[in-house]
Structures are given as C-alpha cells and as structure tokens.
Amino acid sequence: MEEPIVIDKAITSLNDLSTILSQSQINNEFLNLISQLSQGDWFSSRVASCGLFQSVLIKIDAINRKHLLSAYLKLIQDDSPMVKRAAGNHLSKLIDLLSQLEDSHQQQLQSNNNNSPPNSSQSDKENQDLKESKEIISKDSKDIKDSKLSS
Numbered sequence: 001m002e003e004p005i006v007i008d009k010a011i012t013s014l015n016d017l018s019t020i021l022s023q024s025q026i027n028n029e030f031l032n033l034i035s036q037l038s039q040g041d042w043f044s045s046r047v048a049s050c051g052l053f054q055s056v057l058i059k060i061d062a063i064n065r066k067h068l069l070s071a072y073l074k075l076i077q078d079d080s081p082m083v084k085r086a087a088g089n090h091l092s093k094l095i096d097l098l099s100q101l102e103d104s105h106q107q108q109l110q111s112n113n114n115n116s117p118p119n120s121s122q123s124d125k126e127n128q129d130l131k132e133s134k135e136i137i138s139k140d141s142k143d144i145k146d147s148k149l150s151s
Contacts, residue, residue, distance in 0.1 A: 007044065011051035018055040026056050031064060038071045043080040050075055050086040054093045058101045066132070 018030055034056070037049035053072055057065060072094070075087040 007048050008051075011048055014052055015055040018052075018059075023059070026059055027064065030056055031060070031068070034068070035071060038075055043078075043082050046075060046078060046080070046083045047086040050083070050090045054090060054097060057094060057097050 014030075014033075018026065021030060030052075034049055034052050037045045037052070040046055040049070050072075053068060057068060060068065072087065075083055076091070078084055078087070
C-alpha cells in the first residue's frame, strides 16, 4: 500500500513537470498517463490521477478537454469513496481553471471584435465547447454535493 504523502509528492512533481513539457509531450504522453491512472484497477492510481487534471486542463484543445472531463466524470462517479473524495477535493480548482479560460476567451473575442471582422463560426464553436465543459463540471459538482448529503 502506498503512503498518501508519497502519492501527494509524486502528483506535485508531475504537475511541476507538466509546466515544462511541450504541447506535443502533453498531448502524447501526459494525457496518456492521466488516462492510464484514471482507469487503473487500484483505487490509489485513480486517486492519484485526480490531482493531475488541473495541470493540463487549459493547455489542451477543446476535443481533448472534453475527453479529459469525461474521464473526470467517471472518477466522480467511481465506486470507491476514496476516489470520489479525491475528485471532489480537486473539483473546485478545475472549475476555477475553466472559468479563467472562459474569461480569457471572452476577452480575446472582445479584442478581436474591436480590431477585425468577426469570425463567428469558430468563436461560437469555442464558446460552445467552453460552456459544455463548464456544464459537465457543474453537474459533477452537484452530484458530489448530493452524494455527500446522502452519506
């Protein structure tokens, strides 16, 4: 059995490492690591994966973000209470990151609208992707609150 402090230090080190990875390394290796950990047989690997989502959530494209959030949803709905607790503990950080991403995107859209003719089809698609991501996280947050109340 792994010690929680060792797992926490490993998560911190991996999150620090993610700041220096190239986009290609994030897409090909780090996302694969998160995927493998989040689908692991042992609850400890799934618990560890919960802490890694925050380091790459806003660094990836909308399609990968949706896949990542779907994996997080599975962790929130996991049978193990330890995994649910870990997912719940990291949920607020993910919501904050998605809010920051949306704010940044809105500012960029406003800046683009002031400086050039709008490209509304791509902007609308990106806005829709961000809204869907936030809806998934918000629903997950509500599910966690409901499960805590029923416990």
